[in-house]
Amino acid sequence: MQLSSDLQSLDDAHPALKRLTPRMILGNPTVRGIAEQLTAADSVDAAPDSGVGTFRAMPVQQWLIDVGGGRRFSQWALLNLPQGTDRTHIEQAIGRLLSDHGMLRATVNANDGTFTIPAEVPPAEEWLSVEEAAGDNIDVLRQAAERAINLIDPMAGRMLRAVWLKPQQQLLLLVHHHAVDGTSWRVLIGELMSATGGSETTSFARWAGLMERRREALDAQALRDAWAAYAEPRDRSTLGSRAVDPAMDSGGRCAHRDLAHPGGGGAAACRRGGQRHRRKREPAGGAAGHAGAHPAPLARGRTGGCGPGRPRP
Secondary structure (H helix, E strand, C coil): CHHHHHHHHHCCCCHHHHHCCHHHHHHCCCHHHHHHHHHHHHHHHCCCCCCCEEEECCHHHHHHHHCCCCCCCEEEEEEECCCCCCHHHHHHHHHHHHHHCHHHHCEEECCCCEEEECCCCCCHHHHEEEECCCCCCHHHHHHHHHHHHCCCEHHHCECEEEEEECCCCEEEEEEECCCCCHHHHHHHHHHHHHCCCCCCCCCHHHHHHHHHHHHHHCCHHHHHHHHHHHHCCCCCCECCCCECCCCCCCHHHCCCCCCCCCCCCHHHHHHHHHHHHHHHHCCCCHHHHHHCCCCCCCEEEEEEEECCCCCCC
């Protein structure tokens, strides 16, 4: 887009213009409005982002705290390790995760609904267990996962647990749902597999603070009134120009019309269309072939979630 190239050419003109975005331009038709947006962005970004401290839980996190905390409500992944991986390599990788992502070392304060992220990064060896049992028996994995998930405890600051299945050269990684979701889980696994540091630009602690400021700025009463008005009982049966009439709009009055393909090959065409649809949805080589197209120091593994009950390996 020409707009994007113009913005890039302005980067060197003035440092403040580096914060200029297409959204700012499209949402502010005047230079004054754009300047105000840049000033507001500067005031927000000027605040230091240490990534540590105490902050209020987000609504969904508060809900989880209110219903009991879900101490073992975690997501997990089983990763295949390359040959030659030793404990030092694994501890270094886990240490990078703990250092780059403060939520992995956060503690939940259930009494006041807050999280606390300490500045100190604990030694990675405290978060890693080694399983020496050999064999591919699923019971070995199940027992290792059971022991690991019993060590997850957000109230004690234990959001993460890793198990090195040494004979199998696999790593079982578990992270509590307070600290990870479906999107950030992919980020963590990607960083672990690529053996690189994090690219996080805004910490969760800072983001939570910005959300709290936004909540305080909103007219909460007006929002409550709007939702209450929407939820109040009223006739919601209007489908078009009139409301549904039970005397007329019944199944017995439905009309049916059969259409025949003029060439007589309708069934065959449908079968061909279904085959094309199935081929389009399945990548070449199947799921395994698709995953294999992304080499990394730690190979892709199985991922899933486990709640208060037994994890599903």
